[in-house]
Amino acid sequence: MKPNTGGIRHDFHDPWLKARLQPRRRRWSWVAIGIAPLLAVVALLFVSETNLSKLPAADSLAPEAAIPQVALAATTAESAAPSFVGPEQHPELVGGLGDAAIVDLLVGRGDTLELLFRRNGLKLADLAEMTVLPDAAEHLRVLMPGNEIQVAHRDGAVVSLIREIDEILLLEIRRGEGGFEAVTTARDFDVRTVEAHGEIRTSLFEAAVDAGVSDALTMEMAGIFQWDIDFIQDVRSGDTFTVIHEELWREGEKLRNGNILAAEFVNRGTRFRAARYTDAAGTTGYYTPEGLSVRKAFMRAPVEFTRISSNFNPNRRHPVLNTIRAHRGVDYAAPTGTPVMAAGDGTVEFRGRDGGYGNVVVLRHGGNVTTLYAHLARFGTARVGSRVRQGDIIGHVGSTGLATGPHLHYEYRIAGVHRNPRTVPLPPADPIPADYRQDFEATAAALWRRLDVNAQTGLASAAD
Ligand SMILES: [Zn+2]
Structure with missing residues (x-):
């Protein structure tokens, strides 16, 4: 079928570049909104010279990049296979087991709970009962090699089952009067506050390693400042960073x-400085010493991308048509299906098929700004007229319309005039509510002082 090239507004992918784009599996959740464009940071860990060939193989960084920083529910790269906590360490967990026998199930490659139960003569009917418990199901479904699950039983009839969900959370299932019951408990841990300071010589990544900062933490720090610093373009040798963060410890082990x-x-x-603050209403964010949010009203890149495959360019020579045709957006290459987020709060103005754009969503925001998301494989749940919040998933990356590979074509318009999404000045997000301002200042004061001290120390060592 001959594509309709009338009024063409489409994108082209250099096949050579496309060949280099290996889809990578990641598991960001929406919580990573603030860090969404951070996949860029994978690329940007190296001080930018536009020479992409100097970048590290993105795949070598992907495993750490893939780790979401979710409050206390996520595991981080630092966590080796957790040491199993048996009844000897947690006698309270085995109270009432009496004469039950205890078996440790060590998960090997390809093992399922069913296989492990069969192998150990445990009753499959009990397993079936346990795996439908609402609080247990998700934690029993996915096993990783190296996981340990402890089962107390009498002649194969399960009395209790314990597994570590992560370093903090423990799932325990016990046979009660009316069948099995699941409880999730948080184990004790200590929180230590530590700080690291580094200066960039070759790359942010290497400076972070030298400062003892993990990739995941580096990504998170870059996520905090992503709204002000373009880590692909802006980072230079001589830049410095300080990060004050928590570490979770138990019995002398991090x-x-x-x-x-x-x-x-x-x-x-x-x-640039930022401190974390949670207000009494439970909202957590990072704020500047002036109490402004580090976030902007718009994300720079509303998708987790692997490469910028085409920049905003009013004078682009079209590779197919060989004529000058403006590229009035930015193309973010990403695997098909990658979530596309609303760049800012707004309402859905258009959602549907539109020529070379393929499946497209247009959002209307305050300040006479509209944003456009093209070539989507499919849409999110928001319909025309729906309100969306920044970070809401409004669609998924595809290659509908005139596109030679999966990517998001993203446009930013002010009063109908196309602006470069990567450089247009973005309005700030809401500051700390006035009611919490005083509390924030009191909370953050000690953190600013620590940053001051580090800044002094950093200056002193730089002067050596
Ligand atoms: Zn495009």
Whole structure:
């Protein structure tokens, strides 16, 4: 079928570039909104010279990049296979087991709970009962090699089952009066606050390693400052960073990193600072010393992408038509199906098929801004007229319309005029509500002082 090229507004992918784009599996959840464009950061960990060939193989970074930083529910790269906590460490967990026999199920490659139950002569009927418990199902479905599950039983009839969900959470299922019951308990841990300071010589990534900061934490720090610093373009040798963060410990052993409490990034002489704050209403964010959100009203890139495959360019020579045709958006290459997020709060103005754009969504925002998302494989749930919040999934990356490979074509318009989404000044997000301002200042004061001290120390060592 001959594509309709009348009024063409489509995108082209260099086949060579496309060949280099290996889809990578990641498991970001929506919680990663703030870090969404961060996949860029994978690429940007190396000080930018536009020479992409100097970038590390993205895949070598992917495993860490893939780790969502979710409060206390996520595991981080720091966590080795957790050591199993048996009844000897947790006698309270085995109270009432009496004469039950205890068997540790060690998960091997390809094992399922069913296989492990069969192998150990445990009753499959009990397993079936346990796996439908609402609180247990998700934690029993997925097993990883190296996981350990402890089962107490009498002649194969399960009395209790315990498994570590992560370093903190423990799932316990017990046979009660009316069948099995599942309880999730949080085990004790200590929180330590530590800080790291680094100066960039070759790359942010290497400076972070030198400073003892993990890739995951580096990504998170970059996520905090992504709204002000383009980590692909802007990072230079001589830039410095300080990060104050939590570590979770138990019995002298570090479990993993916790939240970043405050961070500073000095980029080409400009100092950016942010502190984490949770207000009484439960809203958590990172704020500047002036109480402004580090976030902007719009995300720079509303998708987790592997490469920018085509930049905003009013004078682009079209590779197929060989004529000058403006490319009035930015193309973010990403595997088909990658979620596309609303760049800012707004309402759905258009959702449907539109020529070379394929499946397209247009959002209307405050300040006479509209944003456009093209070539979608499919749409999210928001319909025309629906309100969406920044980060809501409005569709999925595809290659509908005139596109030679899966990518998001993203446009940003002010009063109908196309602007470069990567450089247009973005309006700030809401500041700390006035009611919480005083509390924030009191909470953050100590963190700013620590950053001050680090800044001094950093200066002193730089002067050596
Ligand atoms: Zn495009």
